[in-house]
Every structure is written in structure tokens, then in C-alpha cells.
Amino acid sequence: MTTTVHRQFTFTQAAIALAIALFLMLFLIVPVLMVIYVAFANPDGGLTLQHFASFFQISLMRESFWNSLIVATLSVVFASLIALPLAYFTVRFEFRGALLIQTLGILPLIMPPFVGAVAMQLIFGRSGSVNLLLGEWFGFNLPVMQGLNGVIFVEALHYFPFILMNLVVSLNNIDSSMEESAQNLGASGLRLFRRIVFPLAMPGYIAGAALVFIKVFDDLGTPLVLNVTNMLAPQAYLRITSVGIEDPIGYVISVLMIGFSLFALWASALVLRGRDYATMQRGYSGLAKRRLKPWQTVIAYGWIILVLLLVLSPHIGILLLSFGNIWSFSVLPDSFTLDHYKTVAQDSPRMVWNTMLYCGLAATLDIILGTAIAYLILRTKLPMRRSLDFMASAALAIPGVVLAIGYLRTFRGVQLPFMDELLTSSWILIMLAYTVRRLPYALRSCMAAMQQMHVSLEEAAENLGASKQRTIYRIVVPLMAGGILAGFVTSFMTAAVELSATIMLTTAQNDAPMSYGIYLYMQSAAGRGPGAALGVLAVVIVALGTYFSHRLIRSRAADQEARPLQKIEV
Amino acid sequence: MDPLRKVRVNISNVSMSYGQTPVLRDVSVNIEPGEFFALLGPSGSGKSTLLRLIAGFNQSQSGTIAIDDEDISRVPPWHRNIGMVFQNYALWPHMTVNENVAFGLVERRLPRVTITRKVAAALELVGLQEYGERRPNQLSGGQQQRVAVARTIAIEPKVLLLDEPLSNLDAKLRVHMRTELLALQRKLGITTIFVTHDQEEALSISDRVAVLDQGVIQQVGTPMELYDNPVNRFIANFVGTINLLPGEVRGGFFDSPDIGKFRLPAAIAVNDGKIEIAFRPHTLTLSSPDRSTGPIQLPGTVSEREFLGEFVRYRVKVGTAEIVADQPHLGGVPDFLPGHAVTVSIDPAQVRLFTA
């Protein structure tokens, strides 16, 4: 076999790219365009702004609009207030923060805010533990869980690690020589911080803040569980599920939500443009660390313990709730029991299995798509290859509710081949929604892994007689294994706790995954115990999965820890 | 390992550009069977590009590359059987040394026993038979380089391409490894193209050298030809050290703005016009002004003196020019200190002229 190589790409590459593009068109672009189209369409098919006008005429809608904006903005503000000092302490001072930061970073991934929301109400609510104690001892209450406050509080506590992690990474990427040369040129103290450290750390902060904003906007479960319905995501859900799939207001809300997500992404891209300092600088050592003075140590650790207690309170609360017999108007549950776990063991093996199935399939699809896209983009000269990345990443800006509405509308009446079932009532659509929504994470992971791999490693294989396919199989995939696995884990974990699209796409009890089950349980006071037990089960499963895959990655990484390839220069 | 069949490599009229930037311009070189051939040139001159073209990782816009008169321009890299050792070695970190070396043999679907035998033979050839079970990151730089070589020769390639194979080694190892590479090449008889930017490296071990500058082959020849008869001032400057004096010939006299006017001996007389005269430092003789003889004599003053063991390197100020003169460090050869007035004698037989 002698193939010619004068073309810029091969037929196989083009065919794969086309297949991926088709998939993304069908399950992301078309449904979203459909949503946008319906929001602007007359009954006779013409374009109109009438639906938007009606939207703003309804006072509940105006209220929801502002509420969503306020909640997302204030959540970013409070998350920043928690994250900034923590990041500064870890990076600047000699103290054992690394482990803490890592732990904090994983927490929001393994337990989504809606799971902990009920527990937060029991702890911080009007008649929750904290306020009962405060009322008894000091005679006042903190209204942190009242209405929108509750949503903001829960979201900020759950999502601040996104800001923290990004900030710490960019601070660590600052070479100490940059700081030293600034000092050498006469800058110090606050001026040094303002002119060097802050600008260099800015990209990380902005990226994290934008992520939090989008996440909060997207979150449907938390407001629903806290019984706050005057926000955009709950309104979209309620409109579509109660008024019906034809109701244009649901689509208007969807378009507004996409608009806000896009705005956040656009604003962060604008700030970040040309400022991607995160490129690895060889031999960086991070900012110079200082030893804390004793009183500073006390303050630093005090702050951290306070934050930790707050951050862990939903987790502790859920654990208490899952073992608690009755917990209401009391600081702690009255007595403890295993009954809730028994209930869950009877009711929900099916849900556990469903979660495993959907998320396993979705994460597998994600890493296949992610690896293929990364390869096409970084290693071929296929025309328009960047557009694959763009399409896949577009999913970041699409709230789960919106994607689900798009699916329900686009695939309305579509029959599954060989089965007597509608696509819209099948679990396949849930799985596909997970795949599309988590693809950006898997893709980033795969791209990073491939970028770290020097292209000469592949060329050497071709030089020794391995074709492109053989090279991918023997060199590319094994060397990327760590990154691919990390992508799988992230996709799996985050899909396992997805609720926004799940709520809308789950049509039969039998097809419900765990996240849906938890949500259902949490709806009734009697279900809280079993709901918490199921939540604990979910956290344990996800945490165990994470732990084992990290061990796997670490042991693989240990035996391939390559001497970093030197830059080729004469 | 048995000696391989020796092949000829013909590169004809190859031009290539990245976008609008031309990188190789009408390059033609013939490499003889079994030759150790060096591609020498400054950084960015297009050496790697030419090598990757031969290996099949780049495609030229025009020209052909033939091995034993068979055009390989359209053959994909994995069917070329041209072994390349990468500058960064490109050892796969997820494979042991044995697995790295076996890679190409596995791709050729050889029986397991043959693979084991050939891997052992290749590792023995580079003196690493004990290291098969190690991972690349457990080896020193020099050992990694040997593994890269073993991995490449294990497939018994028709041609061996080496892209700056020594540049990542420290100075001492570099000198050692280059003689080792040459010995290995002689043993296998494999046609080898060796890329380097280090003229000493190229001159010391190659049969012939092609000097590349800005994508153009300036001269091809044996190391001595390049050194003794550089075809232009670039080669003269790049290969070895040389003194270059620009000026003008008029009526048998050379007139230099830097050092004034002197009569050119009949042996090197040329037509009137702008030229540059060139002469190597070691062909000059320094003497006290009162003792000088010879056809070309330039009065000057020693400005710097470097003792290098075998010889002393002087910088002599002549007019406004500075001339480098190497004098052997032998009994009877006078020593001059900075500030001394000296006469620089140039042997006409050793002078090269470049028309500007």
C-alpha cells in the first residue's frame, strides 16, 4: 500500500471530522437554533418580537429576569470574597494549603448545590440550627436562607472553588523571576502587587468568575429545592412543563439565558484577549513565599477553618439528615436511624444503575469525540477544523434547561428505529444531553494532553514504519491516557449530578437517574431523609470513582514521567 | 548486524516555502552510497526542513528526491525506510528501552524471536545491552541519544538522518559521541546525512559537506576543499576563521580603505574592480619590522594576544583593520606582546580573492 501524501489531509480524517460535525449539528446546534427560532417566530412562521414584548409585560417575568441577574452577580461577588483571601494565603505564604485547595476544588464537583440546599435550610434557615442557637443566646437571627438570599448563599458556597482554583493556577504560573525583576527595578509592596501580580493573575480570576456566573444562571435544582420560582431557569421549566412545549414564553426565557451566558463568555474573552499568560514557563517556581508571623497564622487558619466549616456544612448536613430520624425545629436531629438507607436500597438500585449507564456512555462518547477533535485540530491541516472546537465549546454557553427544551421541540414525534418508542421519551436523549453538555470538559482535557506531547514523538513512530492509524494507537493514545482518563472522570462526575436537563428529559420513573431521584425525594418533607441518603450514596460513588481514577492516573504518570523535552533551538 | 546495501540519494531542484516564506531554494545535492554527508549551516538556514523533506514530514513545492534513482517524493513517511534520529531523541516515555527499539520491528510484523535478536544486536552496537528494561527517563542524555540511534538502526534503514544529534550533549560527550557515530556508520556502511550548525563537527567527521545559507546550497565538497577553496565569502567566513579585506584592484595594486595600498604579486593578479582578499590566520607570519621578507608585507601593531597551547592567536592592528594571525608555539618562533610593532607577511599562494 502506497498512499500519496501531497494532500493536506486524508479521506479518513475528513470523514471523521464530518461525522463529528454532523453529531454536534444534530444534538447541539439545531436544537439551540430551534429554540431561538421559536422565540422569534409568529404562528404563521414570520419573525416577530411580540413574544419578548409579552414576556416583559408579565410582572412575574420581569421580576424573574432581575432576580436571576442579581443572584448570579451577587453569587460571583460572594464567591470572590471567599476565594481571594484563600488564594492569596496559599500562594504567598508558607502554609499547608495545597491539599486544602485541592479538596475544596473537588467538593463542588461531587455534590451539586441542590443536594445540599435542603440541609442548608435545616442548618441556616429561619428555624435552623444556627439561628436557633443565635436566637437562644443572642436574641437575633441571620436571614441567610430567606428567598433569594438562600440561593445566593448556597451557590456562592458551592462554586467559589472555581475562582479559587483558577486564581491559584495563575498565581503559581507567575515566575518568581518576574516578581524579582520588578523588585530589582524598584517596585515593591502594593505597587508590585498592582503592577505585576494582579495583572498576571487577572486571567485566572476572570475565567473563574465567568464560570461561576454561568453555572449559577444554569442551575435549576437549587431554586426549585429552595422553593424559589421567581427566577428565569425555574420559570422556563415551569412554563414548558405546565403550559406546554408550545408556550413561546419558555423559549423567550431560554434565549435570554443563552444571552446572559454568551455575555459572560464574551466579556471574559474580551478581558482575556491577548493575555493568556498561563503558557507554561519552564522552571517557574511561583511567587516567593513568606513565613507567617504567629498572629498572622492564627488569623489565616481561623479564616480557613471558618470557610471550611461553611463549605462543608451542606455535606455534614446531608449526612446528618440521612441518618436523622426527625430533624425540625432543633439544632440536631432528635435520634438516628438507618431507615432512610433501607428505603433507598429498596427504591433506587434502578436509579444507581441508570446513572452508571447514562454517565458511563456519555463520558465514553465524550473522550472519543474529545480525542478525535483534539487530533484533528492539533495534528492535521483539515480546512475549518477549528470550527469543531468552536461548536463543541458552544455547549458551555447553553443552559441545561435550554438544551432540553431544544431537544423536546426538535425531536418531537421522532420515532426510534426498531423500537416502539419516541426519542423524546427515551433515556437515549438524557444520555446525549449529558454527552453534549460535558464534551467541553473532556475536550479541554484531551487538548491539553495532546499539546504536552511533542510532535516528534509521533514523527519518530512514522519514521520507523507506523502509519497514522498505528501511530495513534501505539503512541498518541497511550501517552494521552492520563489526560483522557481525567476527561472521562470529569465528564462522568459532572454528568452524574446534572439536574437541569435531567428534570426536563426524564419522562418515566424507570429511566430516572439518581440526580432526578434525589430531587424527587427532596420535594416532600417525608422524602428528605431518603433523598439525603441517596445524595450520600451519590457522593460516595462519585468520590470513590474519582479517587480510583486519580490513583490510576498517578501510577501511570509515575512510570512515564518524561524528562521534559527540550526546546529545539540551535 | 550485517552491512546494509548502500544507496545513493539524489536531491534535485527542491524548493519549498512555508506560506510566503521561501525556506529552500532550488536545492540540488547528490549523496554517494555509504557516504557520511554533513549538512552545515547557521540556525534557520533550512537544514532541518531539508532533512524532514527526505524523511517525508514536509512536502516540497517542486523538485524530486530519489533513492537509487527511484523518486520517493510521494511515498508516506512510514513506507520510506529512512531512519531519522530526532534532535530531542523523541523516545517514548511509556515504553522501556527494549520496547522503544523494538517499535519499528513490531510495525514490520517480524516474528518475536527475530525482534528480540535484532533489539539485542542494536543495543549491543551502541553499548547499552544492560539497559533494555529501563525507561527513557532513567537514562542520562548520552544514553538516551544511543537509544535513539539504536531504535533507528534496528530497522536497518536505507538512509540514516541525524538532526543535530549531538547538540543536547555537553561539550566533552559531544566530541566523544561524534567519533562513535562515525565508527558506527563505517561499520554499517549506511548512507548518512548529518545536520549540524557546528562547522568543527561537520569538518571533523564527514566525507563531504554541503553548506546551506538562507535555503541555498552555497558549496558542496570535502572538508578540505571547503576550507582551502571557499567559493564565496560566506563559506570563507563560516568554515574556519579567516581575514577578509574589502578593496579595489587598479593596475596591479590592491587598494584597501582600511590598510592602504600594496602591490599584488603576479601569481594572484586579477582584473581591475572591487574585490575582497581573504587569508587564513595560520598562513601568516609575524616578524619584527627589521627582519621581514616576502612579497606582501603589512606593518602593524599587536593589540591582543591569546595563548591557546599549540599556537598563539594575535590580533594585529593594520591601518584601521584588525588582522588575526596564528603563530605556532614552537622554539625559535618569536613572541610578541601587545603594543609591539610587527610586520605581517602574507603568502600569495594562500590568498583567496572574492569578487564583490
Ligand SMILES: Nc1ncnc2c1ncn2[C@@H]1O[C@H](COP(=O)(O)OP(=O)(O)O)[C@@H](O)[C@H]1O
Ligand atoms: N513549521 C514551520 N512553519 C513556518 N516556518 C517554519 C516552520 N519550520 C521552520 N520554519 C522556518 O523555516 C526556516 C528554516 O527552518 P529550519 O529548517 O528548522 O532551520 P535549521 O534547521 O537550519 O535551523 C526558518 O526560518 C524557520 O523559521
Ligand SMILES: [Mg+2]
Ligand atoms: Mg534544525
